[in-house]
């Protein structure tokens with residue numbers, strides 16, 4: 001009888017899930033949405049790639065690219081905490097949906113330029 005009541009209740013209640021992305025998702029302050037990358041600060045040290053437990057990040061020094069596979073990323077925040085250059089952060093919003101053929105991979109061109117050391121330059125001029 002209890003089960004019948006539960007089944008009948010489902011016919012009149014709205015579903016508890018939302019039809020994301022048609023209906024926008026709800027975010028909270030602590031929601032881990034997705035990893036955000038700032039290409040102007042990345043020094044290509046590769047720490048994030050080496051320490052990512054899901055192997056979701058690929059840093060290509062030669063091509064100057066930083067790639068994340070959003071299907072692999074479990075949003076553990078390890079890369080955000082380990083990056084010494086404050087390149088990575090977590091945003092509360094979820095990233096745009098991707099199909100399995102697109103593989104959810106995003107590649108960024110690294111634009112960081114290492115600042116010259118003025119002390120070293122003046123020493124070499126003398």
Ligand code: SF4
Nearest residue numbers: 042043045046048083
């Ligand atoms: S994002 Fe940070 S940890 Fe990853 S390669 Fe760039 S500087 Fe290094």
Ligand code: SF4
Nearest residue numbers: 052073074076077079
């Ligand atoms: S949040 Fe975690 S799983 Fe996602 S890329 Fe960073 S280290 Fe990898």
